[in-house]
Amino acid sequence: MVRNTLHTRLTKTKYLQARNSFMRLNHHSREEEEGIAPREWYEAAFSKMKKWSQSLKDLDLIGGRLVNINDHSRIFDEKLEKKMHTFKSIGRELILLPSMQETLKNNLMDSLADQRYKELEYFCRPHERDVLTVSSLTKVADMLSISAQQRKVVRKNIGPQVTQHKIWTGALFQILNGLKSEVELLNQRGSSKEIRLSQQILAGCLKILESAMSYDVESSSWMRLPPTKGVDATHSPKWGDALEMCIDLVSCLSDESELTFHVSKLELMKEGLFQIRDILIDKSIGYKENRYQEHLVQKRLTKTLGHSSKCLFTLLMYYLYGTIVDVELEVRGGVHVVGIGQKVCLYAGKILTADEEEVVRSGVKQLDTAMGLFKFVWESAGVKGDLEVQGHLWCVGAQNRSFTYRGNVYMVHAMNL
Structure with missing residues (x-):
C-alpha cells in the first residue's frame, strides 16, 4: 500500500513537471493550467507533439546540446532548445499510458x-x-x-588503456579546439575583453599541445640525444604551463552560457593536468627522454584518477569513441x-x-x-x-x-x- 502510494505521488510529480513545462511554453493562463484534466492534458500534449514533429525532425539533443543531425553542427537557439526539451519530456510521460x-x-x-x-x-x-x-x-x-570489488577491477583494467599519452593529448586537444571554434563564433557576433583574451590564451595553449602531440621526423630533434648533465631545463615547457592557461580560460569564459559544455570539460581536465604539472612536454629534450616523460604522464594519471573521476571518464569516452561528449x-x-x-x-x-x-x-x-x-x-x-x-x-x-x-x-x- 505504501509503495503504491509513493509510486502515485512520484508519477503525479513527473506529470506536473512535464505539464508545467508544456504550459509555460504555450502561455496558458493559471485558470487553464489548474483546471485542465489529466486526459485533456495528454490529448493536448500529444497533439502538440504531432505538430512539433516536423519542425524538430532535423534536430536532436546530443550530450545535452541542440544539434543538427544532418551535419552535426551546434544550434544556438534557446527557444528551440526549450521546445525540444519539452517535446522529450512529454514523450517520457506518454510512455506509461x-x-x-x-x-x-x-x-x-x-x-x-x-x-x-x-x-x-x-x-x-x-x-x-x-x-x-x-x-x-x-x-x-x-x-x-557492479560490486565495490568489481569496480576496483574496472579501474585497474581500463586505467592504463585510457591514460595513454596519445589519448590524453587527443582528448584535451578536442576540448580546446572545440572551445576555440565556439569562441570564434561568439567573437563574430560581438567581441569583449574576455573573449579577446581567451583567444590569445587558446592560441598559446594549443601551440604547446600541438608540440606534445606529434614529432617532426624531418627535424634533428627526432633522434636528438638527451641534454648533457648540468644543462638547465627549468625553462622547458611543462604541463603546468598548460594548467595555468586552462585555469585562466575557465576564469575568462565561465559566464558565457553558450560555452558551458566545453568550459565544464576543461574544468574537469584540470584534475589530470594538476597531477602531471611538473612533467616536461619539450620535444627538444631528446627522443628517449621525451618517451620517458610520456610514460610518466600515463603512470601518474593511472595512479591518481579514481573510479569516480569525470576526467577519467572523459578519457574513456575518447578512447572508445573519439569524442568527449x-x-x-x-x-x-x-x-x-x-x-x-x-x-x-x-x-x-x-x-x-x-x-x-x-x-x-x-x-x-x-x-x-x-x-x-x-x-x-x-x-x-x-x-x-x-x-x-x-x-x-x-x-x-x-x-x-x-x-x-x-x-x-x-x-x-x-x-x-
Whole structure:
C-alpha cells in the first residue's frame, strides 16, 4: 500500500513537471493550467507533439546540446532548445499510458523468441523514465549493480588503456579546439575583453599541445640525444604551463552560457593536468627522454584518477569513441535479470522527432554508444554472465518494428493515446 502510494505521488510529480513545462511554453493562463484534466492534458500534449514533429525532425539533443543531425553542427537557439526539451519530456510521460505499454509488449512478443522477456515490465517505475547523464564510471557501475570489488577491477583494467599519452593529448586537444571554434563564433557576433583574451590564451595553449602531440621526423630533434648533465631545463615547457592557461580560460569564459559544455570539460581536465604539472612536454629534450616523460604522464594519471573521476571518464569516452561528449540516456530504463540463469538485460530508450531514416539512424547510434559503454564496463569488471541490451525508440506516427544493429536489438514503437 505504501509503495503504491509513493509510486502515485512520484508519477503525479513527473506529470506536473512535464505539464508545467508544456504550459509555460504555450502561455496558458493559471485558470487553464489548474483546471485542465489529466486526459485533456495528454490529448493536448500529444497533439502538440504531432505538430512539433516536423519542425524538430532535423534536430536532436546530443550530450545535452541542440544539434543538427544532418551535419552535426551546434544550434544556438534557446527557444528551440526549450521546445525540444519539452517535446522529450512529454514523450517520457506518454510512455506509461496503457496504450503505449500495450504497444511495447506486443513489439516485445513479436521481436524476442525468449518467452521469459514477455513477463517483464519495462519503463513502469518512475526513475526508469528519467533522463540519465552518464559522466563517470560510478554511474555506469551503479546502474549495472557492479560490486565495490568489481569496480576496483574496472579501474585497474581500463586505467592504463585510457591514460595513454596519445589519448590524453587527443582528448584535451578536442576540448580546446572545440572551445576555440565556439569562441570564434561568439567573437563574430560581438567581441569583449574576455573573449579577446581567451583567444590569445587558446592560441598559446594549443601551440604547446600541438608540440606534445606529434614529432617532426624531418627535424634533428627526432633522434636528438638527451641534454648533457648540468644543462638547465627549468625553462622547458611543462604541463603546468598548460594548467595555468586552462585555469585562466575557465576564469575568462565561465559566464558565457553558450560555452558551458566545453568550459565544464576543461574544468574537469584540470584534475589530470594538476597531477602531471611538473612533467616536461619539450620535444627538444631528446627522443628517449621525451618517451620517458610520456610514460610518466600515463603512470601518474593511472595512479591518481579514481573510479569516480569525470576526467577519467572523459578519457574513456575518447578512447572508445573519439569524442568527449557524455553519454545521455533520454529514457533511462534499467536492468532485468532474465530467469534463473546468468542472462542480464539492459534496456534504455530515446524519443524521436520523426520516423525517418536519418532520424532513426541517429537515435540508434546514440543509444548504441551508450550500450557499448555499458558492455565495455561490464566485460572489464569480469562479471559472470552475458549482458544483453535492448534499445527502445518512440515516435509519433511510427511503424512498429524491430531490427538488429551491431548485435543489439532495437525496437521502434508508435506513440499513441
